[in-house]
Amino acid sequence: EAGVTQSPTHLIKTRGQQATLRCSPISGHTSVYWYQQALGLGLQFLLWYDEGEERNRGNFPPRFSGRQFPNYSSELNVNALELEDSALYLCASRRWGGGNEAFFGQGTRLTVV
Amino acid sequence: EDQVTQSPEALRLQEGESSSLNCSYTVSGLRGLFWYRQDPGKGPEFLFTLYSAGEEKEKERLKATLTKKESFLHITAPKPEDSATYLCAVQAGSSGNTPLVFGKGTRLSVIA
Numbered sequence: 061e062a063g064v065t066q067s068p069t070h071l072i073k074t075r076g077q078q079a080t081l082r083c084s085p086i087s088g089h090t091s092v093y094w095y096q097q098a099l100g101l102g103l104q105f106l107l108w109y110d111e112g113e114e115r116n117r118g119n120f121p122p123r124f125s126g127r128q129f130p131n132y133s134s135e136l137n138v139n140a141l142e143l144e145d146s147a148l149y150l151c152a153s154r155r156w157g158g159g160n161e162a163f164f165g166q167g168t169r170l171t172v173v
Numbered sequence: 174e175d176q177v178t179q180s181p182e183a184l185r186l187q188e189g190e191s192s193s194l195n196c197s198y199t200v201s202g203l204r205g206l207f208w209y210r211q212d213p214g215k216g217p218e219f220l221f222t223l224y225s226a227g228e229e230k231e232k233e234r235l236k237a238t239l240t241k242k243e244s245f246l247h248i249t250a251p252k253p254e255d256s257a258t259y260l261c262a263v264q265a266g267s268s269g270n271t272p273l274v275f276g277k278g279t280r281l282s283v284i285a
Binding site: 064066093095101102103105108116118148150152160161162163164165166167169 | 205207209214215216217218219222260262271272273274275276277278
């Protein structure tokens with residue numbers, strides 16, 4: 061069974077540009093989570109999608125946005141990139157329902173120069 | 174506010190030297206506590222889920238336990254390949270509509 065896949069693996073953007081990151085969940089998982097992991101920091105919750113809807117949002121500015129498609133894949137968009145947006149962006153998928161484990165992809169390393 | 178605190182931040186062990194990592198949490202109704210392993214530059218790898226105080230789970234040299242306020246990850250006779258950052262996360266709340274909250278992790282180095 062395929063795990064969570066993320067693309068691209070690495071992304072280099074210039075300050076002020078937009079970045080689009082993609083995530084395909086494990087088959088049968090309807091929930092997709094996005095986390096930001098900056099160097100030396102823990103995983104910070106960004107966004108949670110389930111059944112095509114945004115269910116919860118972390119403490120990030122509106123320029124971080126996303127969506128979930130009918131096939132449950134998801135996209136994270138970051139507008140007006142800032143240097144401090146450089147981080148490892150992780151996607152996780154999970155079956156709906158509390159207590160079930162989330163499985164992570166390998167992440168997208170975003171570098172803003 | 175739900176909080177997860179892991180200690181120590183870093184731990185250096187000799188191969189075969191057993192030890193424990195701690196995860197303390199304050200949540201409004203625990204629905205699950207999760208342990209992950211993360212290698213540098215990679216995504217976290219799921220290890221265990223614990224649901225209620227007194228529960229224990231084992232996998233190879235790792236054993237996770239849970240009380241009402243904390244969880245421990247015991248590492249028995251570690252090997253260099255156990256070197257990684259170990260993350261603890263909780264899901265809280267009365268419904269399933271909450272994300273996982275992570276601690277900052279414990280960076281484990283096992284020296285041969």
